[in-house]
Amino acid sequence: xxxxxxxxxxxxxxxxxxxxxxxxxxxxxxxxxxxxxxxxxxxxxxxxxxxxxxxxxxxxxxxxxxxxxxxxxxxxxxxxxxxxxxxxxxxxxxxxxxxxxxxxxxxxxxxxxxxxxxxxxxxxxxxxxxxxxxxxxxxxxxxxxxxxxxxxxxxxxxxxxxxxxxxxxxxxxxxxxxxxxxxxxxxxxxxxxxxxxxxxxxxxxxxxxxxxxxxxxxxxxxxxxxxxxxxx
Numbered sequence: 001x002x003x004x005x006x007x008x009x010x011x012x013x014x015x016x017x018x019x020x021x022x023x024x025x026x027x028x029x030x031x032x033x034x035x036x037x038x039x040x041x042x043x044x045x046x047x048x049x050x051x052x053x054x055x056x057x058x059x060x061x062x063x064x065x066x067x068x069x070x071x072x073x074x075x076x077x078x079x080x081x082x083x084x085x086x087x088x089x090x091x092x093x094x095x096x097x098x099x100x101x102x103x104x105x106x107x108x109x110x111x112x113x114x115x116x117x118x119x120x121x122x123x124x125x126x127x128x129x130x131x132x133x134x135x136x137x138x139x140x141x142x143x144x145x146x147x148x149x150x151x152x153x154x155x156x157x158x159x160x161x162x163x164x165x166x167x168x169x170x171x172x173x174x175x176x177x178x179x180x181x182x183x184x185x186x187x188x189x190x191x192x193x194x195x196x197x198x199x200x201x202x203x204x205x206x207x208x209x210x211x212x213x214x215x216x217x218x219x220x221x222x223x224x225x226x227x228x229x230x231x232x
Contacts, residue, residue: 044091051090052101055083058107068110080108082120089128091133097132101225108224115220123224126192133175133185135225140171140224141195141213160164165200166172167209194218 073079086102093099103122105114114120127170129137140147148155148171156162156170162188169176176182186197194215214222 007162009171028201032194034225039136047091047094048087051087051103055106058103060109061135062107062110067228073110076110077111077148078114078120079106079109080116082124084108085121085124086127089124092128094135097135099125100227101127101135104225104227107228110229113228119220123221126221127225130188131185133172133181134188137168137185138189138195138214138218138222140168141189141197142210142219144171144210153192157211158209160206161203162206163201163203163207164209164213181220189218192217194221 059070059073062068083106086106090099090102092222093102102124105120105127110119115123144167145155151171153171156167158166164178165179165182168182171177174186183200186200189195189197193215195218197213
């Protein structure tokens with residue numbers, strides 16, 4: 001599978017260029033290159049190896065479970081394209097939640113559970129562009145009661161009225177305390193038609209605050225980035 005990936009990324013080019021520049025420094029050049037290699041070399045290759053090794057392990061597990069035949073994937077153009085696009089995004093990220101989402105997208109594609117090509121490419125781009133808070137908030141809005149239960153939190157018991165902001169504050173206080181950033185995240189989800197979450201401060205009934213707010217597109221996106229066998 002690693003043979004399908006570009007042998008050298010932009011990061012590798014930058015790494016080599018930096019080494020050349022350091023080597024040109026009079027007297028200290030050689031020592032600077034050695035220090036650079038000790039501290040940073042080869043960061044891109046480490047990430048790529050970790051990503052591909054984990055992907056290979058998960059695909060192997062699916063084969064052991066009788067859910068796919070790894071040998072057949074080499075002729076699956078949709079799968080190969082997904083691996084290429086997901087791999088480029090994975091090596092740029094250090095946040096495990098985004099790497100997991102990319103991996104799950106590849107696994108779902110291998111199992112024939114991906115949306116059609118244009119939508120699949122769009123979803124992969126969104127994983128790369130959106131922050132982990134976008135993904136977390138979208139998951140919460142898809143099933144508030146289930147989210148609180150899965151995360152070992154008590155769902156708030158609103159008396160008469162409430163708001164989405166109060167719900168988010170109870171489940172994700174770190175996100176809710178930065179209201180400006182939360183509004184940007186909610187607007188991004190709304191603008192992509194993934195969830196209706198723009199009116200954070202609007203008062204609503206206690207029941208309305210815990211209702212599902214993801215769209216059909218949002219549900220499809222979550223299924224694509226959720227590990228096969230798990231509930232989005």
